[in-house]
Amino acid sequence: MLAYSCGALLLSLVLVLVYVFATGTGPSSADNELLEPAAPTPTLSPPAASSTTEQSPSSSESPSSSPSDTVTPTEGDPPPQKIFKLADHPILQDPDAGLANRACHLPGWRSTPEGAEAFFTAARECLDAAWEPFLRAYNLPFTPPRLHFPTSASFQTQCGTINVGIATAAYYCEGDLYLPFDGLQTEQYGNAPGVYLALFAHEYGHHVQELAGIMDAAWERIYAEGQDSPAGQEMSRRKELQAQCFSGMFLGAHVDQGGSITREMYNAAWYDQETRGDDTSGTRDHGSNANYAKWWRAGAYDNRIVDCNTFAAPASEVS
Numbered sequence: 302m303l304a305y306s307c308g309a310l311l312l313s314l315v316l317v318l319v320y321v322f323a324t325g326t327g328p329s330s331a332d333n334e335l336l337e338p339a340a341p342t343p344t345l346s347p348p349a350a351s352s353t354t355e356q357s358p359s360s361s362e363s364p365s366s367s368p369s370d371t372v373t374p375t376e377g378d379p380p381p382q383k384i385f386k387l388a389d390h391p392i393l394q395d396p397d398a399g400l401a402n403r404a405c406h407l408p409g410w411r412s413t414p415e416g417a418e419a420f421f422t423a424a425r426e427c428l429d430a431a432w433e434p435f436l437r438a439y440n441l442p443f444t445p446p447r448l449h450f451p452t453s454a455s456f457q458t459q460c461g462t463i464n465v466g467i468a469t470a471a472y473y474c475e476g477d478l479y480l481p482f483d484g485l486q487t488e489q490y491g492n493a494p495g496v497y498l499a500l501f502a503h504e505y506g507h508h509v510q511e512l513a514g515i516m517d518a519a520w521e522r523i524y525a526e527g528q529d530s531p532a533g534q535e536m537s538r539r540k541e542l543q544a545q546c547f548s549g550m551f552l553g554a555h556v557d558q559g560g561s562i563t564r565e566m567y568n569a570a571w572y573d574q575e576t577r578g579d580d581t582s583g584t585r586d587h588g589s590n591a592n593y594a595k596w597w598r599a600g601a602y603d604n605r606i607v608d609c610n611t612f613a614a615p616a617s618e619v620s
């Protein structure tokens with residue numbers, strides 16, 4: 302969607318300038334998701350299990366830097382605030398840190414706008430429950446994302462006008478998460494709640510980046526390098542592939558936990574990742590299909606956030 306890209310770029314630059322002048326810090330971000338379905342061609346088998354019950358953050362024996370559901374800042378602690386770092390961000394360092402295993406209860410999938418809204422609204426509660434304690438353990442701020450379910454072919458956001466189409470399945474902009482029903486392409490995917498959940502968890506992954514300060518740090522670099530420059534696009538891919546990994550972590554932590562996220566859903570999401578990415582979209586800002594799948598699986602397989610440090614990965618792994 303070249304027309305959109307140019308318009309969005311100009312508007313983004315304006316917004317960035319406004320933001321920079323208003324706050325003196327880097328820009329926050331917009332994100333649009335590519336959805337380029339193709340026939341899945343499974344080449345890898347999902348692991349038999351990705352359960353991490355013994356090593357979930359709440360039961361970790363790691364020192365206080367490890368996330369814990371029970372960590373509550375005391376009165377003397379500074380207020381939660383973002384940390385504008387990338388590879389050396391504190392949440393990406395602890396080899397034992399992952400999301401707690403828990404059951405997530407979702408309504409059955411229905412391929413209607415109302416069904417999708419009910420599904421994602423419930424899924425947001427699961428994602429909140431997963432990520433809030435994780436972020437708070439690092440004294441990072443937490444607020445749930447605001448969900449929007451546009452029904453028109455284009456919709457307005459803080460980051461500009463978004464046109465629903467083959468290049469935009471879902472969209473995240475500074476705390477607002479947009480899930481246009483048409484972007485799901487349910488006529489093609491049908492009853493595939495695992496696929497839709499992985500897409501949503503990816504967008505939520507951007508919200509995690511936003512809350513942590515990673516998003517601002519990444520966009521500061523992207524704008525410094527130039528959004529369309531090779532270095533800017535590589536930084537965009539690192540941001541996108543980390544969101545993939547965070548999505549995988551969520552499904553890996555919740556599959557087979559007695560809730561609604563079944564092994565069948567997990568497997569469907571596992572294979573679907575191969576159908577998305579720059580190879581099918583013709584862009585350079587999300588990562589090759591192979592890497593798009595690889596990073597999702599890295600998160601899903603072990604549910605360890607240290608495996609999601611795309612900012613420390615060699616360039617070849619974020620191509």
Ligand SMILES: [Zn+2]
Nearest residue numbers: 332334541544
């Ligand atoms: Zn994304």
